Amino acid sequence: MEDSVVDGFLTEWHRLVREKDTAAIPAMLAENVAIGPPPYWNRLEGKDAVAFLLGVILSTIEDFTYRREWRNGAELALEFSGNVEGKPLQGIDLITLDSEGRVSKIDVPMRPVGTINVLIEKVTPQMMNYLESLGGDKQGEQR
Amino acid sequence: MEDSVVDGFLTEWHRLVREKDTAAIPAMLAENVAIGPPPYWNRLEGKDAVAFLLGVILSTIEDFTYRREWRNGAELALEFSGNVEGKPLQGIDLITLDSEGRVSKIDVPMRPVGTINVLIEKVTPQMMNYLESLGGDKQGEQR
Numbered sequence: 621m622e623d624s625v626v627d628g629f630l631t632e633w634h635r636l637v638r639e640k641d642t643a644a645i646p647a648m649l650a651e652n653v654a655i656g657p658p659p660y661w662n663r664l665e666g667k668d669a670v671a672f673l674l675g676v677i678l679s680t681i682e683d684f685t686y687r688r689e690w691r692n693g694a695e696l697a698l699e700f701s702g703n704v705e706g707k708p709l710q711g712i713d714l715i716t717l718d719s720e721g722r723v724s725k726i727d728v729p730m731r732p733v734g735t736i737n738v739l740i741e742k743v744t745p746q747m748m749n750y751l752e753s754l755g756g757d758k759q760g761e762q763r
Numbered sequence: 764m765e766d767s768v769v770d771g772f773l774t775e776w777h778r779l780v781r782e783k784d785t786a787a788i789p790a791m792l793a794e795n796v797a798i799g800p801p802p803y804w805n806r807l808e809g810k811d812a813v814a815f816l817l818g819v820i821l822s823t824i825e826d827f828t829y830r831r832e833w834r835n836g837a838e839l840a841l842e843f844s845g846n847v848e849g850k851p852l853q854g855i856d857l858i859t860l861d862s863e864g865r866v867s868k869i870d871v872p873m874r875p876v877g878t879i880n881v882l883i884e885k886v887t888p889q890m891m892n893y894l895e896s897l898g899g900d901k902q903g904e905q906r
Contacts, residue, residue, distance in 0.1 A: 656853060656874055656875065657875070688835070688838055688840075688857070689835075690833030690834070690835050690838070690840050691833070692831070692832075692833050695831055695833070697831075697833050697840045697842075697855070699840075699857065710799060710870060710872060711872055712840070712855055712857070712872055714831070714842065714855065727853060727874065728874065729853060729854055729855055729872035729873050729874040730872050730873075730874065731799055731870065731871065731872040731873065732799065732800070733876065733879050733880065733883060736876050736879070737876065740876060
């Protein structure tokens, strides 16, 4: 992985986070991007669904600010802090880039659990609506 | 921060984790080590309490295995995986070393939340017992 590819990814990633430009997320993701799934949805896969989830999370966390950053070839660890309803949140984007500098895998461990629970309460209804809007098609296919 | 200090820290840290040698934890910590506190205890500070908590967590997570590792001077990010009662856990030790190569700050974001909740259920009683054993002294001092 060339440093310039990672540099380019990080510059654009930081820009879209800073500007909450969620519309720019899909272009940063590989088609078959995988995310470590939260417990209550199993169907989350592919660029569109992962981009939607990341957009919802980014929109929900207040004062989202990147902190320490680690790079090891195509493996990145981007620490962030923020708030959810006034409760402090610390997390880290663990990102694997593909050869074209797009996210092929992302996991987002966070703490503390009290804030995670508030975040999930706020994110879940939006994800459920989104998944239902897909589910209609899938049910149709199963008939 | 010299690389050799970090190398020395990581060699010993990985050894004690591999061998679950919790008795070796205190010597790895600075006297005034800080940990990002879980929501339900506020008094957790200093080498002994942090070492106790880390020991309990290490003893509770099954199949604790370090994965990716990032280093940036004295700032380390050590990804791990494991299980708690059969549920998969992913986490990352975010560690700041002091000039002597001891942990001066450690935070441990984890996912997914379902497993975190099981872990906390198992860790809390042990921490409560530990804190109560300290609390007797502290109440005495306040009289």
